[in-house]
Amino acid sequence: MSLQHALLGVLEARPMSGYDLVQFFDGSSGWVWEAPQSQIYPTLRRMEQAGLIAGDDEQRGPRLTRTVYSVTDAGLDHLRTWLETPGKPPPTRDPVLLQALHFDMADPERARAVLEQFIVEQDKAAEEAEAHRDRLLLKETPLLRERLSRRDPGEHERIARLKAHVFDGLAAVARTRAQWARDGQRLLTDERPPEA
């Protein structure tokens, strides 16, 4: 269950409440790993029981409490070990490729429209990933700043580059997929003269 690793990775930058983490993973900024609110709270409690994180209760007003979680040494070990362990590839299961696989049975115009929406999504995802990559390279994002504040300044550039590279990958894949879809649109409607 990689949600645990995702949570550890974020909490390593800065201790946060469940609510903060929900904003991070449920909202638009759940960049590399998305998760709904209903998954996060139970996971946090299981992680606390497992000793990976420690919760600290803070008073916010007379009646409202929030629990701020931070990564324990055991949690850091757990994360580091996972990080350095090659994983087996997840099964390929891509809805849009599955659709495209049978586009010969579909109305070409409707199939084009399916790809059109896909292209818009992928282009948008690529732009957002590239924008975030650039912000990381400039060390402008709040979370990266918090991370770097506890690291040797000599490492800052390398860390920023490594983080940025992930979003570069996200963008590159999205661009590749968008281009694939554009080629598909051409194939769908291409009226080529029968070959000799």
Added chain:
Amino acid sequence: MSLQHALLGVLEARPMSGYDLVQFFDGSSGWVWEAPQSQIYPTLRRMEQAGLIAGDDEQRGPRLTRTVYSVTDAGLDHLRTWLETPGKPPPTRDPVLLQALHFDMADPERARAVLEQFIVEQDKAAEEAEAHRDRLLLKETPLLRERLSRRDPGEHERIARLKAHVFDGLAAVARTRAQWARDGQRLLTDERPPEA
């Protein structure tokens, strides 16, 4: 649940038993959609109850029966409708990107090794997808031949190109990801002189 659509898509080419479908989706040829045996049999029964497929019991020897499923008209409608319906993008949840996001906390050599295995996997996946794409273009694969046998010969070339294009996409994404990982390896170990 797209497994249903995947099953309909395969059964459209040729009626098959659960066992045949298990070979197709569980084994190495589960190209675009992978699924384990334990998921396929129950799904087939649910689809039969829903009227999407019809099972025909065949005797294989005195005591062994197999059920051969074929797509019903309702199943074909269901598939076609889904095919022409744009889907919302699945949440991004990529383990290797999540690992890479925190490679600054890992031993560079171990992180390199994680990427190395990933590169080998992606290159292999790309090669296999490209080989399959080529077989499809030559109309050499058994399933495509069965499909084409019930289609107007004038359509054959277009159908083969559309199917092949899906595997082209699979390959392109795998190549992109492999290249990303290679760039990551370079970043991990790059000893650059501090900039002026």
Added chain:
DNA sequence: CACTACATGTAACTAGTTACATGATTCG
């Protein structure tokens, strides 16, 4: 007769989705 392929299932589990539910605090 042993081995492989054929053929079909179940049980227990983990992960993820969708929807509902409740109340506190802050700001305008």
Added chain:
DNA sequence: CGAATCATGTAACTAGTTACATGTAGTG
């Protein structure tokens, strides 16, 4: 005082994973 935001949960469900379980038929 109303709205947005803070804050935390639960219930019911679907999808997917891992492992176990059973027996038949064909081939050498």
